[in-house]
Amino acid sequence: MATPVMEKTAAKDSAPSPYITVTFRIRRFNPEVSDEAQWQDFQIEIDPKERVLDGLHKIKWDVDGSLTFRRSCAHGICGSDAMRINGKNRLACKTLIKDINPEKPITVEAIKGLTVLKDLVVDMDPFFQAYRDVMPFLVTTGNEPTRERLQSAEDRERFDDTTKCILCAACTSSCPVFWNDGQYFGPAAIVNAHRFIFDSRDEAGEQRLEILNDKDGVWRCRTTFNCTDACPRGIEVTKAIQEVKRALITRRF
Ligand code: SF4
Ligand code: F3S
Ligand code: FES
DSSP: OOHHHHHHHHHHSSSSOEEEEEEEEEOOOOTOOOOOOEEEEEEEEEESSSSHHHHHHHHHIIIIIIIOOOOOSSSSSOOOOOEEEEEEEEEEOBBBBGGGGTSEEEEOOSSSOOOOOOOOTEEEEHHHHHHHHTTOOOOOOOOSSOOOOOOOOOHHHHHTGGGGOOOTTTGGGGOHHHHHOOOOHHHHHHHHHHHTTTTOOSSSSHHHHHTTTTSSSSOOOOOOOHHHHHHHOOOHHHHHHHHHHHHHOOOOO
């Protein structure tokens, strides 16, 4: 009875290891230690089918517990682990090691345009303030329905793309206009305004448009498309911004 088990074990032992050695080059910052950020290399063994987030976990749990980053769901839902990986904004939990050339050091740094608090953690307050400023909630008056507010499939489709936002800030922190002074509302806030402006049940579209007509509003967008490239949800961010601009001109939405 023992023979098959031994054969199985031998076959397993001879299988090639999926692990490779990968260098993570991480931009570290700790205001209690230094005013300057600095790069630090970590070499880890990892299966290239794993994700950058798995690599960061290995470093934090096995090598240096002081490494600081945000993550929660680990499955592309919560939006908390946007970071610059090899110079591009991505979610660490959605980025496979094998897809980003693991033969070279993988650079990992905080997203740009927001104050770095520690390592990969930035101050998200300005980002969420812009989100709050566009009133990201349904506004209705009177005619309280006894059940749900009805909407045709066609009307629902009108803003379907912008409902997918997970507020990860990958778009806003990849926008050169936002990098310049941080006053621009930024693409994420406009995407979330779009979600309600084009909702046939909502009654505050005009109000939101006026908010975005501000000097730091939608007109500051220079159609750079970085935001669309960065969005991990595949939202056509620049197109949504263009639609809001058009609505401001035509007042039709
Ligand atoms: Fe993130 Fe995309 Fe939403 Fe921007 S639009 S916050 S990139 S999910
Ligand atoms: Fe910025 Fe996107 Fe416009 S990157 S300039 S918000 S198209
Ligand atoms: Fe939630 Fe990556 S950890 S989106």
